[in-house]
Amino acid sequence: MSPDTFLSALYIFGLAAFLGYLVISRVPPLLHTPLMSATNAISGISLVGSIVTAGGHYGALSTALGFVAVTCATINVVGGFWITERMLKFFRRRKGSE
Amino acid sequence: MSHYFAEFSYLLASVLFVFGLKGLSHPDTARRGMWLAEFGMLMAIIGTLLHRDIVSYEWIIAGLLVGGAIGGAIAHYVPMTALPQQTALSHAFGALAAALVGISEYHRRSANLGQFQAVALGIEVLFGSLTTTGSIVAAAKLQGLLPGAPMTFKGQNIFNLALFAATLGAFVVVLAVPSAAIAFYLMAALSFVVGVMLVLPIGTADMPVVMSLLNSYAGLAATATGFAISNNVLIIAGTLNGFSGFILSVIMCRAMNRSIFNVLFGAFGRPADTAQTAQAGEMREINAEDAAMQLAYARQVVFVPGYGMATAQAQHVVRELGDTLEKRGVTVKYAIHPVAGRMPGHMNVLLAEADVPYSQLYELEQINADFPNTDVAVVIGANDVVNPDARDNPQSPIAGMPILEVDRARLAIVLKRGKGKGFAGIENPLFFKEHTGMLYGDAKETLARLVQAVNQA
Numbered sequence: 266m267s268p269d270t271f272l273s274a275l276y277i278f279g280l281a282a283f284l285g286y287l288v289i290s291r292v293p294p295l296l297h298t299p300l301m302s303a304t305n306a307i308s309g310i311s312l313v314g315s316i317v318t319a320g321g322h323y324g325a326l327s328t329a330l331g332f333v334a335v336t337c338a339t340i341n342v343v344g345g346f347w348i349t350e351r352m353l354k355f356f357r358r359r360k361g362s363e
Numbered sequence: 364m365s366h367y368f369a370e371f372s373y374l375l376a377s378v379l380f381v382f383g384l385k386g387l388s389h390p391d392t393a394r395r396g397m398w399l400a401e402f403g404m405l406m407a408i409i410g411t412l413l414h415r416d417i418v419s420y421e422w423i424i425a426g427l428l429v430g431g432a433i434g435g436a437i438a439h440y441v442p443m444t445a446l447p448q449q450t451a452l453s454h455a456f457g458a459l460a461a462a463l464v465g466i467s468e469y470h471r472r473s474a475n476l477g478q479f480q481a482v483a484l485g486i487e488v489l490f491g492s493l494t495t496t497g498s499i500v501a502a503a504k505l506q507g508l509l510p511g512a513p514m515t516f517k518g519q520n521i522f523n524l525a526l527f528a529a530t531l532g533a534f535v536v537v538l539a540v541p542s543a544a545i546a547f548y549l550m551a552a553l554s555f556v557v558g559v560m561l562v563l564p565i566g567t568a569d570m571p572v573v574m575s576l577l578n579s580y581a582g583l584a585a586t587a588t589g590f591a592i593s594n595n596v597l598i599i600a601g602t603l604n605g606f607s608g609f610i611l612s613v614i615m616c617r618a619m620n621r622s623i624f625n626v627l628f629g630a631f632g633r634p635a636d637t638a639q640t641a642q643a644g645e646m647r648e649i650n651a652e653d654a655a656m657q658l659a660y661a662r663q664v665v666f667v668p669g670y671g672m673a674t675a676q677a678q679h680v681v682r683e684l685g686d687t688l689e690k691r692g693v694t695v696k697y698a699i700h701p702v703a704g705r706m707p708g709h710m711n712v713l714l715a716e717a718d719v720p721y722s723q724l725y726e727l728e729q730i731n732a733d734f735p736n737t738d739v740a741v742v743i744g745a746n747d748v749v750n751p752d753a754r755d756n757p758q759s760p761i762a763g764m765p766i767l768e769v770d771r772a773r774l775a776i777v778l779k780r781g782k783g784k785g786f787a788g789i790e791n792p793l794f795f796k797e798h799t800g801m802l803y804g805d806a807k808e809t810l811a812r813l814v815q816a817v818n819q820a
Contacts, residue, residue, distance in 0.1 A: 295708065
């Protein structure tokens with residue numbers, strides 16, 4: 266990685282941090298648990314890195330590590346989004362309303 | 364061509380993730396937001412599958428299927444009371460994936476690794492590994508497999524300092540000489556141990572902070588992965604998660620009036636809690652029938668749930684009692700302290716699951732002014748968050764922690780398992796006040812008796 270790519274990655278990091286601060290500080294305490302599971306599911310995006318590791322031609326060890334990583338990251342993504350959905354279904358404005 | 368498609372799918376995913384989190388600013392928009400985020404994730408995965416570096420698909424598909432089945436099964440069957448453990452495990456899986464990708468990347472490229480990549484891979488493996496084991500220990504504590512109290516042993520301070528120093532030392536060596544494989548693998552191994560040692564000395568009452576921090580670390584590990592493999596969507600998604608966890612831990616610490624440092628290392632060198640004066644007076648025990656009378660003829664009742672409600676699985680019967688009272692014309696509210704339970708927002712989810720509408724759930728700032736107009740406040744398995752000493756006694760170990768001012772209600776009814784001091788071992792003057800009545804026993808049974816008695820009143 267050249268210093269230039271590193272710098273542009275740093276730019277993205279800085280902007281994402283700022284954006285994250287703005288968006289997340291608006292989430293009410295009511296939804297802090299779903300927030301935690303949702304952000305956790307989203308950061309399961311490291312699945313993308315795992316897929317490249319598991320499917321590339323980088324040798325047996327990489328494939329093995331990649332397979333375990335894909336499995337773990339998928340548990341993270343699927344489990345995280347699923348349970349968030351389960352939780353969010355509970356929140357109703359009035360009794361009996363959907 | 365496929366390269367541009369992948370990059371485009373990542374851009375789309377990044378935008379959708381931000382929109383998804385924006386949806387969480389209100390319960391009405393939250394689900395739609397999550398659908399957007401899920402769609403973004405799907406697009407990113409498809410984009411990656413079309414990546415030109417990928418030559419074989421069998422292991423990818425196997426991993427996706429196995430992981431999907433396990434993740435789906437866990438998320439579908441886990442009871443809501445076990446949410447904190449489930450979330451901790453989920454952190455562990457995500458962090459492990461990041462750590463493994465980091466190790467594999469290092470293994471593949473260690474010979475020609477640049478300085479910047481060495482930094483990124485080092486941070487990725489460091490955070491990934493310690494989050495993995497730290498989250499597993501946290502889950503074990505929450506599940507009761509490990510004792511919930513802080514675990515300390517002789518020489519722990521020195522052991523931990525040496526451990527941290529060795530881990531950092533190995534990291535510095537990797538920075539200086541990126542091809543030093545032994546230092547890299549040593550750092551990875553030590554980081555796994557660091558995770559265990561970090562969480563062992565933290566009691567379950569402080570879990571909301573620890574959960575938030577681990578959440579943040581899992582995100583930072585993903586960010587570092589993004590730096591290491593030059594992938595922007597990983598940087599963005601990881602940073603969103605990292606910041607969310609960080610903001611939550613700050614909120615949790617503020618709600619306990621403690622610093623993060625104090626939460627993480629507070630078990631070390633804590634002076635024995637001898638300074639507390641024994642409480643004068645008696646705790647007044649009342650019976651369910653008297654309590655039911657007070658509830659039935661009140662104008663406003665506020666329920667204050669704590670972790671005890673979760674352990675007793677009492678959320679459904681709390682709502683039943685609330686409904687019964689509402690039918691008699693009583694105004695019913697629920698007061699939620701930010702650190703009630705074992706993770707941020709824990710009580711809100713449990714009560715929502717029990718079909719309490721969210722318009723009845725009140726935050727600390729909203730409800731405190733309302734306690735003087737409250738006839739009966741019912742405390743269910745909460746202790747420190749209603750301890751008036753935090754407000755009145757500067758010598759108290761929890762002095763300055765914002766509390767729910769239950770003592771300002773006309774009558775406080777406290778549901779408690781036994782007469783003991785509770786988890787933190789701190790005396791609670793609320794229990795000794797004249798206008799406080801104690802109801803001992805299992806919260807679920809007690810509440811069921813109250814429902815019956817209110818119906819007969």
